[in-house]
Amino acid sequence: MAKKMNNLSEDFPILQQKVNDEQLVYLDNAATTQKPRAVVEAITNYYYHDNANVHRGVHTLAERATAQFEAVRKKVAHFINASSEEEIIYTKGTTEGLNWIAASYGETFLKPGDEIVISYMEHHSNLVPWQNLAKKKGAVLKYIDLLPDGQLDMDSAYKQITDKTVIVSLAHASNVLGAVNPIAEVTKIAHLHGAIMVVDGAQSTPHMKIDVQALGIDFFAFSGHKLMAPTGIGILWGKSELLDKMPPLEFGGEMIDWVQLQKTTYKKAPWKFEGGTQNIAGVIGLGAAIDYLESIGMENIASYEKTLIANVLPEMLNIQGIEIYGPLDPEKRTGIISFNLKGLHPHDVATALDMEGVAIRAGHHCAQPLMEYLNVAATARASFYVYNTVADGKKLIEAIKATKEFFNNGIV
Numbered sequence: 001m002a003k004k005m006n007n008l009s010e011d012f013p014i015l016q017q018k019v020n021d022e023q024l025v026y027l028d029n030a031a032t033t034q035k036p037r038a039v040v041e042a043i044t045n046y047y048y049h050d051n052a053n054v055h056r057g058v059h060t061l062a063e064r065a066t067a068q069f070e071a072v073r074k075k076v077a078h079f080i081n082a083s084s085e086e087e088i089i090y091t092k093g094t095t096e097g098l099n100w101i102a103a104s105y106g107e108t109f110l111k112p113g114d115e116i117v118i119s120y121m122e123h124h125s126n127l128v129p130w131q132n133l134a135k136k137k138g139a140v141l142k143y144i145d146l147l148p149d150g151q152l153d154m155d156s157a158y159k160q161i162t163d164k165t166v167i168v169s170l171a172h173a174s175n176v177l178g179a180v181n182p183i184a185e186v187t188k189i190a191h192l193h194g195a196i197m198v199v200d201g202a203q204s205t206p207h208m209k210i211d212v213q214a215l216g217i218d219f220f221a222f223s224g225h226k227l228m229a230p231t232g233i234g235i236l237w238g239k240s241e242l243l244d245k246m247p248p249l250e251f252g253g254e255m256i257d258w259v260q261l262q263k264t265t266y267k268k269a270p271w272k273f274e275g276g277t278q279n280i281a282g283v284i285g286l287g288a289a290i291d292y293l294e295s296i297g298m299e300n301i302a303s304y305e306k307t308l309i310a311n312v313l314p315e316m317l318n319i320q321g322i323e324i325y326g327p328l329d330p331e332k333r334t335g336i337i338s339f340n341l342k343g344l345h346p347h348d349v350a351t352a353l354d355m356e357g358v359a360i361r362a363g364h365h366c367a368q369p370l371m372e373y374l375n376v377a378a379t380a381r382a383s384f385y386v387y388n389t390v391a392d393g394k395k396l397i398e399a400i401k402a403t404k405e406f407f408n409n410g411i412v
Contacts, residue, residue, distance in 0.1 A: 008296075008387040011036040015387065022357025025392045030175050030203060030336050030383035031361055032225045035289075039228055042288035043281045054280055055254060069280055072287035073270075079290050080220065081211040082237050089236040089243075089270040090278050094202040095125040097221030097236035098169070100273065101198055102129035104246040105219075106167065112138030114166040117195075119144040119152060119181075120373045121174040124366040126200040130169060139166075146373065150177035150326040157186055165195040172204035176365050176379065177326030178333035180204065187216045196242070202226055206385070207305060207334050209298040212237055224282065229289035233282030236273075243269035250275035301386045305335040308384050312393035313337065319400060321408075325379060335384035338365075341400070344407055346380040352406060353380075356399035 009015045012034045017024050026034060046068070052061035054069045070085075077085040091097045106129075110116075116130045120143050134141040142165075145156035152170075161168060168190040173180045187197040196218040201210060206227035212220050219242070224233040238246075248255055248266055255275040257265040266272040293301065309330040316322060321342035327333045341349055350362035361381045364371045371377060382396055 008036075009389070011038070011292075012387055013037065019357045019359070020355050022355075025358045025388075025395045027382040027384060027388065027392065027396060028359050028361050029206075029385035029388075030226070030365075030381065032231065033206065033228050033385055034387070035228055035230070035285075036292050038292050039230070039285050039288045043230065043285045046281050046284045053277055065280060068287070069278070069283050072283045072290075075287050075290055076235055079210070079294070080205070080235075080237060081213050083213060084240060086268070086270055087237050087240050087243065089238070089273045090283060091221070091234040091236050092232050092279065093223040093225070093234035094200060094221045095223075095234075097219075097234055098125050098198070098200060099129045100236060100249055101169075101219050101221075101238075102133045104249055105196070105242065106130075106133045106137070108246060110137040110139050110166055113164065114139045115142055115162065115164040116140070117142045117144060117157075117160050117165050117168045117190075119170055120146050121150070121152075121177055121179065121370050122169075122171055122367070123175050123200065123202070124368070125202075126169055126171060126198075127369065130167070140164075144170075146177075149328065150174070150179045151332065152179070152181050152186070154182070154185065157189060161186075161189050161193055161195065163193050165190065165193050167198060168195050169198035169200070171200045171202075173207070173334045173336075174326065174367075174370075175203050175336065176338050176367050176370055176381065178336035178338070179326050180208075180332060180334060183217060184215050191216070203334060203336070206293075206301075208302045218242055224286040224289065227289055228292060229286040230279075230282045233279050233286050235286075238269075240269065243273075248272045248275065252276050254278075296386065304386055305384060306330045308388060308390065308393060309333065309335055309337070311390050312384075312396065315393070315397045316400070319397070319404065321404065322400070325374060335388075336381060337383070338379040338381045340376060340379055341404055344403070346378045348407065349380045349400075349403055352403040353396075353399045356395070356402060358382075358396055358399045360396075 050064045052065040054066040073088045074085040076088045142160045145153040147153050190197045198219040199217050201220050201222040205222040220237045225231040252275045255272050323340050325338045346362035363378050
């Protein structure tokens with residue numbers, strides 16, 4: 001299996017190119033992942049052979065498209081161990097899923113004085129919707145502290161989650177710190193106080209086996225494009241008993257049961273949340289991406305990435321003047337490594353690395369409160385995925401050293 005993973009880049013034509021006369025090393029996977037031939041071919045095949053709108057149509061193409069569309073729903077349910085495919089809602093991504101929970105569940109059940117608890121490490125997608133909801137409903141938004149190494153402070157979690165808490169929402173894994181949160185433990189605290197547990201799975205789902213039932217959570221959202229699927233497709237999973245209580249948010253075709261002049265009834269979940277024509281090709285691409293990942297094995301992917309980080313992280317720590325954010329134990333993080341070089345702006349670092357063919361990200365990573373918490377304006381971020389290799393990690397180290405020497409004449 002390891003040998004297969006060391007050759008996975010052959011399945012990704014985009015990785016075969018040169019950038020600035022250097023072989024491309026793509027390390028911006030936390031932003032989006034590259035797509036294997038199998039995913040691109042599945043989408044092309046749909047458009048070439050089965051392109052039709054789903055449901056309602058009775059002609060052959062419509063029936064074929066609908067069968068593929070609904071088969072992926074069942075595939076996703078198996079992928080995250082949902083109890084039923086009817087708990088799987090198609091969205092355009094994690095952001096939409098989290099917004100829907102806030103706008104539907106939150107608007108329905110939150111009262112003035114209730115509390116919403118999140119953490120300082122949250123992506124804006126898991127912060128701004130709750131901030132907006134709290135303002136609209138007169139609720140209180142509270143934050144769980146972090147430990148010095150970037151992990152969640154569980155003592156703070158116990159203090160912040162109270163009998164007034166209605167919603168707890170956390171990233172499963174931080175898009176900046178790489179830290180993996182103890183979601184099952186936090187869920188027990190939330191449920192003890194009668195709160196629901198919402199999880200942003202954007203940075204965990206591509207990298208580890210997800211079992212929503214074992215975690216005990218109530219909602220889980222993730223994006224397809226971060227796990228080799230196309231952009232514009234995502235999943236919101238929710239417990240059926242909660243989805244049934246939530247009103248739909250988009251009204252029109254597909255989500256209705258019966259429309260009269262003064263009254264409309266809606267389909268049951270998940271279809272009541274899927275108004276209008278869905279991203280059918282994106283759904284089919286998501287199914288192909290899941291097939292590709294499962295052919296490798298999510299446990300194998302997690303193990304392989306930890307091996308990569310265990311090789312790269314010590315070498316990075318040996319670079320004078322570097323600061324790395326998040327846990328230093330590879331067992332406690334994903335393949336994300338955020339860092340800064342003393343005296344250099346992260347954007348300059350990223351630009352210099354690009355000249356060496358190494359693609360990383362620089363900025364606040366849609367986590368400005370976390371940047372303030374860390375007392376930095378921004379960070380550089382290298383993020384690995386299963387098609388990256390030990391050689392990619394070595395190229396990153398060489399490029400960082402070359403950048404440091406170029407800007408500082410070897411002195412930081």
